Structures are given as structure tokens and as C-alpha cells.
Amino acid sequence: MSMESTADRIIIFDTTLRDGEQSPGATLNVEEKLAIAHQLALLGVDVIEAGFAVASPGDFQAVKTIAEQVGTPDGPVICSLARATRQDIQVAAEALKGAAHPRIHTMISTSDIHLQYQLKKTRSEVLAITSEMVAYAKSFVDDVEFSPMDASRTEPEFLYQVLEAAIASGATTINIPDTVGYCTPKEMGNLIQGIRQNVPNIERVILSIHTQNDLGLATANALAAIENGVRQVECTINGIGERAGNAALEEIVMALQVRKHYFNPYFGRTVDSDAPLTNIKTQEIYKTSSLVSQLTGMLIQPNKAIVGANAFAHESGIHQDGVIKHRQTYEIMEAASIGLPENKIVLGKHSGRNAFRTRLQELGFELSEAELNKAFNRFKEVADKKKEMSDWDLEAIVRDETQMQVDSGYQIEQVQVICGDCTCPTATITIVTPDGKIMTDASVGTGPVDAVYQAINRLVQIPNQLIEFSVQSVTGGIDALGTVTIRLEYQGQIFSGQASDTDIVVAAAYAYINAVNRLYRYLEAQKSVLLTVDG
Ligand SMILES: CC(=O)SCCNC(=O)CCNC(=O)[C@H](O)C(C)(C)COP(=O)(O)OP(=O)(O)OC[C@H]1O[C@@H](n2cnc3c(N)ncnc32)[C@H](O)[C@@H]1OP(=O)(O)O
Numbered sequence: 001m002s003m004e005s006t007a008d009r010i011i012i013f014d015t016t017l018r019d020g021e022q023s024p025g026a027t028l029n030v031e032e033k034l035a036i037a038h039q040l041a042l043l044g045v046d047v048i049e050a051g052f053a054v055a056s057p058g059d060f061q062a063v064k065t066i067a068e069q070v071g072t073p074d075g076p077v078i079c080s081l082a083r084a085t086r087q088d089i090q091v092a093a094e095a096l097k098g099a100a101h102p103r104i105h106t107m108i109s110t111s112d113i114h115l116q117y118q119l120k121k122t123r124s125e126v127l128a129i130t131s132e133m134v135a136y137a138k139s140f141v142d143d144v145e146f147s148p149m150d151a152s153r154t155e156p157e158f159l160y161q162v163l164e165a166a167i168a169s170g171a172t173t174i175n176i177p178d179t180v181g182y183c184t185p186k187e188m189g190n191l192i193q194g195i196r197q198n199v200p201n202i203e204r205v206i207l208s209i210h211t212q213n214d215l216g217l218a219t220a221n222a223l224a225a226i227e228n229g230v231r232q233v234e235c236t237i238n239g240i241g242e243r244a245g246n247a248a249l250e251e252i253v254m255a256l257q258v259r260k261h262y263f264n265p266y267f268g269r270t271v272d273s274d275a276p277l278t279n280i281k282t283q284e285i286y287k288t289s290s291l292v293s294q295l296t297g298m299l300i301q302p303n304k305a306i307v308g309a310n311a312f313a314h315e316s317g318i319h320q321d322g323v324i325k326h327r328q329t330y331e332i333m334e335a336a337s338i339g340l341p342e343n344k345i346v347l348g349k350h351s352g353r354n355a356f357r358t359r360l361q362e363l364g365f366e367l368s369e370a371e372l373n374k375a376f377n378r379f380k381e382v383a384d385k386k387k388e389m390s391d392w393d394l395e396a397i398v399r400d401e402t403q404m405q406v407d408s409g410y411q412i413e414q415v416q417v418i419c420g421d422c423t424c425p426t427a428t429i430t431i432v433t434p435d436g437k438i439m440t441d442a443s444v445g446t447g448p449v450d451a452v453y454q455a456i457n458r459l460v461q462i463p464n465q466l467i468e469f470s471v472q473s474v475t476g477g478i479d480a481l482g483t484v485t486i487r488l489e490y491q492g493q494i495f496s497g498q499a500s501d502t503d504i505v506v507a508a509a510y511a512y513i514n515a516v517n518r519l520y521r522y523l524e525a526q527k528s529v530l531l532t533v534d535g
């Protein structure tokens with residue numbers, strides 16, 4: 001994929017698998033990262049930052065696997081982050097060996113607060129390190145990105161010196177991070193203008209922006225940077241990332257699509273040009289967003305722009321009246337443009353497989369026959385309890401019935417709960433263990449959910465700390481499906497699980513066993529590493 005032909009469009013650099021995964025609780029294993037990477041390639045991102053190769057053996061393996069399996073000659077650039085150290089850069093280069101288009105992204109802080117309190121280095125030391133480490137990265141790959149971390153709080157003259165040194169050492173992309181989400185859009189514009197006017201040879205490289213959402217300005221700042229000449233945006237699906245997250249890919253892409261005529265002149269195009277400003281296949285957005293939410297366990301708030309459950313919902317009568325008369329009275333983009341067609345066929349308990357399969361295909365889900373049958377059977381069970389099945393219900397069912405199949409783990413056979421104000425909440429659970437044994441146990445609890453968890457813990461015997469239990473109604477109505485998200489903590493690692501059901505207690509049981517299975521799989525992997533080390 002050629003970067004040269006991007007002067008008149010935006011390069012989408014997706015960092016969901018690196019900065020996005022830094023979100024507390026969003027830990028992904030190699031198979032989950034690979035599934036997301038394949039979907040990002042289908043979405044059409046230009047660059048996938050697959051991880052931070054030196055961070056852990058798992059991160060190294062993820063970057064290596066994605067480089068080999070997604071980094072094809074006609075595929076995206078595959079990138080690894082590295083500190084400005086020889087070891088980090090060497091490890092990143094090793095992990096990226098299998099990529100047709102590898103990129104090493106090296107960074108070092110340049111703000112005085114970081115130099116004084118974290119790096120404990122002088123400006124001249126950082127300047128020298130920048131030159132040396134960018135050149136070192138260049139000795140491994142042609143495509144080198146450099147980031148002056150905390151750039152927006154860096155004294156401008158020093159920032160310009162550092163960027164000049166990075167370009168002179170071979171950087172091909174200069175990325176400007178607003179690392180702590182401190183900038184306003186006007187300040188961002190001035191920062192980019194200052195760089196373009198004061199850094200020698202800046203026109204030879206691709207100028208990139210990386211924003212954080214601490215003040216809720218990540219997307220606005222990224223768009224301001226584009227208006228001032230930036231041609232690459234670092235962003236994540238659903239905006240997940242460190243602290244309050246990053247600029248959301250779907251917001252950047254749809255802003256450039258919906259307001260194309262506003263942005264065209266910034267790219268030297270005529271106002272009415274209809275050529276897309278990114279390579280993104282927007283019909284893949286919804287499916288990608290759902291996959292990332294499911295695998296990270298990071299729920300999407302209903303009012304999230306573009307992909308939230310309410311983003312295309314019209315509740316108030318005046319809006320409904322307007323949309324019925326003319327969609328664009330209250331809609332600036334079509335649900336179908338992100339892969340979420342309006343619900344034309346009302347699906348319910350009398351629907352057949354064809355209607356069910358058709359709707360799933362319209363929603364972008366391609367299931368095997370076995371997966372379709374499993375999902376259809378679950379659909380019928382739920383439809384018996386609900387009057388009408390919405391697209392959100394279907395998506396929740398597909399997510400549950402097809403979520404990354406755990407090769408090894410515990411499977412729930414049966415959940416039975418007694419509760420109410422005249423009895424002690426009691427749960428009876430039957431599970432199948434990883435080695436095929438069927439076991440049943442029961443427990444009382446402070447409530448039905450606690451009783452379920454106690455009974456499951458008595459069966460699986462894997463110590464853990466429940467740190468989050470959240471319930472989200474998939475749709476409105478008393479018969480709504482509810483999605484339970486669980487987060488467990490074990491020796492500093494966080495494991496999440498999700499499940500949906502019209503019975504919240506049943507959903508809680510399945511969400512918990514999904515999280516426990518992730519922990520079980522982690523422990524099994526640790527055992528095999530120890531066995532390998534012990535020979
Ligand atoms: C803004 C961002 O998102 S940056 C990316 C953040 N992502 C991560 O941190 C990924 C996960 N991190 C990790 O796995 C670990 O921090 C590692 C493997 C990177 C480093 O682990 P450790 O060697 O134990 O170092 P630790 O994390 O304690 O401290 C970071 C060290 O790197 C140094 N450092 C930080 N950034 C840089 C940099 N860009 N270049 C060089 N050194 C750096 C710090 O000064 C500190 O050094 P010190 O221990 O001599 O004081």
C-alpha cells in the first residue's frame with residue numbers, strides 16, 4: 001500500500017490494539033487481537049499499530065502473528081511501538097519481520113515536566129537520543145514513525161529542534177501526540193501551523209496527530225489538526241484508549257464523509273468533489289465496533305456518536321414526525337452507511353431461518369451453518385419471550401453464540417435460581433469441566449447473582465476478585481435483553497466476560513463463566529511457559 005498517494009486524503013492509523021488495549025480492563029489475548037486485526041484490514045485502515053512488542057511475551061507474539069497473517073503485500077502497514085531504546089527497537093523489528101510493510105514507531109518525551117520527573121534527562125540528551133534511536137530504527141525498516149511524547153506541553157523551539165533531528169535521521173512520519181489531552185482545537189491548529197512553519201524539511205514527511213480525550217476534545221482536536229495540514233490520524237475503534245481514550249475512528253471517518261464538502265478545500269479539491277477522504281469501508285464500521293466491544297468487554301454508551309444504540313434512534317414525537325416525512329430533517333447520515341440498515345423486516349417468534357439469515361447478512365455477520373443454527377435456536381428462545389426482536393437483540397445473540405470459542409474452558413449446562421423476599425437466594429449450577437466431567441453444586445448468596453457466583457466458584461475453584469459487574473439493557477422495554485459485563489482481577493491482570501439474556505441472572509452466570517474461562521486460559525498458558533522454562 002503506497003503512502004505517497006495520500007497527499008490528498010487522510011491515512012487512518014488504527015491503534016486500537018496498542019493504545020486502545022491500554023484501557024484498564026481491555027486486555028486482549030493473541031487470538032482476540034488477531035480477530036480484530038483481520039476485521040481492521042477489512043475495514044480498510046491504512047496502518048495497524050499491533051502492539052508494544054517489548055511489553056510482554058504476549059504482546060510480542062501478537063505483533064509477530066499479526067505481521068505474518070495480516071501484514072500481506074496488499075494489506076495494511078503493520079506497526080509496533082517502541083521506546084527510544086535499542087532493546088525496544090530491536091524487539092519491535094524482530095516482531096515485525098513477517099510484515100510486507102513494517103513500521104517501527106519510536107517515541108520519547110519532550111516536555112520539561114516529563115524530562116524532569118520521569119526521564120530525568122536534559123534536553124540535549126533527549127535530542128541526542130532522538131537522532132540516535134531514529135537512525136537505529138531506520139537500520140531495520142524504511143518506514144519509521146517518531147513521536148515527541150507530550151508535544152502539546154513542550155516548549156515550541158525545543159520541539160522544532162527535536163523534530164528536525166528526527167527527520168534528519170530518517171523518520172518518514174512525524175506524529176504529534178497531545179498525550180494528556182490538554183489542547184483545545186484552536187491551540188492544536190496553532191501547534192500544527194507552528195511545526196509546519198518552523199521545522200526544516202517537514203514537507204518531506206507525513207504529519208500525523210495523536211489525540212487523547214481527557215477533556216472530551218480528542219476528535220475535535222484531530223479535525224483541527226487536519227484543517228491545518230495533518231495527513232495521518234491515530235485513532236481507535238469506539239475511542240477506547242489510555243484514561244479517557246483516544247479520538248474515535250468512526251467519528252473521524254464519518255465527519256470526513258458527512259462533511260466532505262467542508263473538508264475538500266483543505267485537500268486542494270473542489271468543494272463538490274465526492275471522492276472519499278479516507279480508504280475506510282464505512283459499511284464495516286458497525287461490525288468492527290461490535291467486535292471490539294465484545295472482545296474487550298468495553299461497553300458502548302448508548303449515546304456514543306455513530307455506533308451507540310441511540311445514535312440512529314428517534315424518541316421524541318417531533319423528531320419521529322420529521323424523519324417519517326423526510327429522513328434528513330433529523331438524520332445527517334444513513335444507518336446503512338455504517339452497516340446498520342433500518343429494521344425493514346420485523347423479526348419475531350414466527351420468523352424463519354431465511355429472514356433471520358438475511359437480517360444477519362445485512363448487519364454484516366457471516367456465520368457458518370452450525371453457528372447460524374445455534375444462533376437461530378437462541379433467537380427462537382428469546383423471541384418466545386419478546387414481542388419484537390430488534391437489530392440490537394440480534395447482535396447480542398450473535399455475539400453470545402459466536403464469541404471467540406474457548407478451545408479450553410468450563411461450559412455451563414444449567415442455571416437454576418430460587419430467590420424472593422421469603423427465601424434465602426439459592427443457585428444450583430451444572431457445568432462441564434475442561435476435561436469433560438459434568439459437575440453440579442449449589443450455594444446460597446446475598447442475592448441471586450451472588451448465589452450463582454458462589455456456586456460457580458465452588459465448582460471451578462479458581463480464586464479471583466470480582467471488580468466490576470455492569471448491566472446494560474440491549475433495547476428498551478421490560479422484556480429487553482440485558483447484557484452483563486464482568487471484570488475479574490487476578491494478580492494485577494484483568495479478565496472480562498460478557499453475555500446477554502432476558503434473564504439477567506442467567507446472563508450474569510454466562511458472563512462470569514466467560515471471564516473465568518479467560519482467566520483459566522491465561523493460567524494454562526502460564527503453566528505451559530513454566531513447563532517450557534523448566535524443560
Ligand atoms: C503515552 C503512551 O501511551 S506511551 C505507551 C504506554 N504503554 C506501555 O507502557 C505499555 C506497557 N508497558 C510496559 O510493559 C513497561 O512499562 C515496559 C516494558 C515498556 C517497561 O517496563 P520497565 O522496564 O519495568 O520500566 P517501567 O515501566 O517501570 O518504567 C518505564 C521506564 O522507561 C523509561 N521511558 C519511558 N518512556 C521512554 C522513552 N520513550 N524512551 C526511553 N525510555 C523511556 C522511563 O523513564 C522508565 O525508566 P526508569 O525505570 O529508568 O526510570
Ligand SMILES: CC(C)C(=O)C(=O)O
Pocket residue numbers: 019081107147149150175177178179180210212
Ligand atoms: C506513544 C504516543 C503516540 C502516545 O500514545 C501518546 O503520547 O499518547
